[in-house]
Amino acid sequence: MSTKQMLLSGFGGQGILFAGKFLAYKGLTDGKQVSWLPSYGPEMRGGTASCSVIISDEAVGSPIISNPDILVAMNLPSLDKFEKSVVPGGVILADSTLIERKVERDDVTVYYIPATRLASENGFPTLANMILMGKLLEILGEFNADDMKVALSKVISAKRADMLETNLKALELGAKF
Amino acid sequence: MADKVLMKGNEAIAEAAIIAGCRHYFGYPITPQTEIAAYMAKKMPKIGGVFLQAESEIAAINMVYGVAAAGKRVMTSSSSPGISLKSEGLSYLAGSDLPALVVNVQRGGPGLGGIQPSQSDYFQATRGSGHGDYHMIVLAPSSVQEMAELTVKGFELADTYRMTSMILADGTMGQMMEPVSLDLEVKPAPEKPWATVGTKLQRKHNIVNSLSLVPEELEKFNFERYERYNYIKENEAMYEEYLMDDAEYAIAAFGITSRVAKNAINEARKQGIKVGMIRPITLWPFPVAPFKKAADKVKAIISVELSMGQMIDDVKLATECKVPVTLCNRVGGMIVSPEQVLEAIKAVAENGGAK
Numbered sequence: 001m002s003t004k005q006m007l008l009s010g011f012g013g014q015g016i017l018f019a020g021k022f023l024a025y026k027g028l029t030d031g032k033q034v035s036w037l038p039s040y041g042p043e044m045r046g047g048t049a050s051c052s053v054i055i056s057d058e059a060v061g062s063p064i065i066s067n068p069d070i071l072v073a074m075n076l077p078s079l080d081k082f083e084k085s086v087v088p089g090g091v092i093l094a095d096s097t098l099i100e101r102k103v104e105r106d107d108v109t110v111y112y113i114p115a116t117r118l119a120s121e122n123g124f125p126t127l128a129n130m131i132l133m134g135k136l137l138e139i140l141g142e143f144n145a146d147d148m149k150v151a152l153s154k155v156i157s158a159k160r161a162d163m164l165e166t167n168l169k170a171l172e173l174g175a176k177f
Numbered sequence: 178m179a180d181k182v183l184m185k186g187n188e189a190i191a192e193a194a195i196i197a198g199c200r201h202y203f204g205y206p207i208t209p210q211t212e213i214a215a216y217m218a219k220k221m222p223k224i225g226g227v228f229l230q231a232e233s234e235i236a237a238i239n240m241v242y243g244v245a246a247a248g249k250r251v252m253t254s255s256s257s258p259g260i261s262l263k264s265e266g267l268s269y270l271a272g273s274d275l276p277a278l279v280v281n282v283q284r285g286g287p288g289l290g291g292i293q294p295s296q297s298d299y300f301q302a303t304r305g306s307g308h309g310d311y312h313m314i315v316l317a318p319s320s321v322q323e324m325a326e327l328t329v330k331g332f333e334l335a336d337t338y339r340m341t342s343m344i345l346a347d348g349t350m351g352q353m354m355e356p357v358s359l360d361l362e363v364k365p366a367p368e369k370p371w372a373t374v375g376t377k378l379q380r381k382h383n384i385v386n387s388l389s390l391v392p393e394e395l396e397k398f399n400f401e402r403y404e405r406y407n408y409i410k411e412n413e414a415m416y417e418e419y420l421m422d423d424a425e426y427a428i429a430a431f432g433i434t435s436r437v438a439k440n441a442i443n444e445a446r447k448q449g450i451k452v453g454m455i456r457p458i459t460l461w462p463f464p465v466a467p468f469k470k471a472a473d474k475v476k477a478i479i480s481v482e483l484s485m486g487q488m489i490d491d492v493k494l495a496t497e498c499k500v501p502v503t504l505c506n507r508v509g510g511m512i513v514s515p516e517q518v519l520e521a522i523k524a525v526a527e528n529g530g531a532k
């Protein structure tokens with residue numbers, strides 16, 4: 001992997017920014033160069049949230065992603081908005097619980113993961129984001145429990161430390177799907 | 178790598194200020210810099226510092242004036258419209274020769290404008306911003322690490338030269354997270370015998386004031402201040418050169434646009450176009466020397482800016498218009514893309530730099 005540009009997008013509240021921060025810390029733990037850039041604006045609850053994460057072997061140039069290598073779409077508006085921007089040969093991960101349509105492009109690899117349903121069924125309804133991150137890391141060949149634990153410990157506050165194992169379970173669930 | 182943490186640019190500024198010994202922060206919230214105030218609100222009470230959300234930007238800058246007069250490291254932060262409000266105070270700080278750090282995380286203007294990134298306060302920052310003849314030292318970070326380092330540097334320069342240092346960032350730089358090492362070297366603050374901290378009945382009292390009704394005296398103050406400015410121009414200009422050794426074309430860019438430009442330069446190089454970049458780190462003093470040197474060497478310069486073309490004037494002055502200087506820009510919160518910069522590079526390369 002030289003440089004991977006990843007765009008995560010969904011509703012506010014789905015944990016998009018958190019998932020991105022986890023990815024960035026995972027990269028940092030692996031000794032990579034990383035950047036994390038959120039969309040910011042006059043957002044309201046239920047509005048769209050997205051963030052751009054770049055993980056690279058070299059210093060990161062522009063932190064702004066116009067054409068992601070990987071798109072993680074957690075809702076339909078996100079897929080509608082960003083499907084066209086993915087580079088040919090890129091990857092789209094879609095939460096198929098919330099996105100009923102199929103990806104229209106045929107020059108990208110698509111993974112449909114019913115992340116929201118899986119999260120509810122397994123007793124951690126707020127961790128659909130991490131199920132998708134698990135799949136993403138598996139695709140990248142970066143699924144490694146020790147590094148993921150380190151990264152999780154950086155993004156989960158000490159007060160919520162009991163959530164670490166649950167997050168790890170969600171990651172594993174995604175990787176195995 | 179172990180000692181690096183991921184931080185937003187805004188948070189890095191706040192933490193670096195604390196590391197630099199700043200224990201007084203006054204501000205008023207405005208997007209996209211509010212994380213600075215939020216960080217200070219959380220941290221300052223725990224370390225015996227002062228965080229105060231003032232009733233307005235104008236109040237905040239005058240509180241800065243007060244603490245600066247008492248000789249302590251002090252800061253405020255805002256975004257474009259808020260800096261306009263603070264500009265009266267910035268002029269008073271200059272007129273009273275007081276050191277302070279001011280952060281502008283720019284957003285699109287004019288007026289209330291928008292809240293997305295911009296670099297359109299370049300003129301405002303480098304030409305003083307308020308009334309009267311004066312300058313601020315203007316530092317333009319292009320990474321979260323530099324957000325931290327230049328904050329420390331800003332306090333040091335402010336104290337050394339008794340003037341305001343401004344960190345001129347933009348919404349992207351403020352909001353993005355990158356790994357940052359907070360192992361920052363801080364020089365101790367110099368003695369400030371001029372500070373108004375009480376005479377203990379042992380010396381004549383100090384006066385901090387910008388009012389001077391005798392024209393002969395006021396002229397003298399201005400002349401002296403500009404002698405200091407000239408010294409700063411000679412000694413404190415900072416810049417980074419990227420692939421300039423064999424460059425036939427040069428890009429001038431600072432902050433976020435310099436990062437976008439780097440992507441474009443790497444791509445252009447792959448296509449055989451010899452292009453490099455001069456990235457001013459201090460916008461005032463503007464790094465004239467590297468541009469002067471480039472003017473004898475390159476065929477054209479492209480100024481990449483998130484404004485209608487402001488730094489381009491300084492590039493033309495520095496190069497004495499010896500080479501054509503073109504503008505590649507987006508405004509209003511839009512950001513130039515690497516593709517747009519690459520097109521601009523190809524355009525000048527195609528006609529060999531001729532206008």
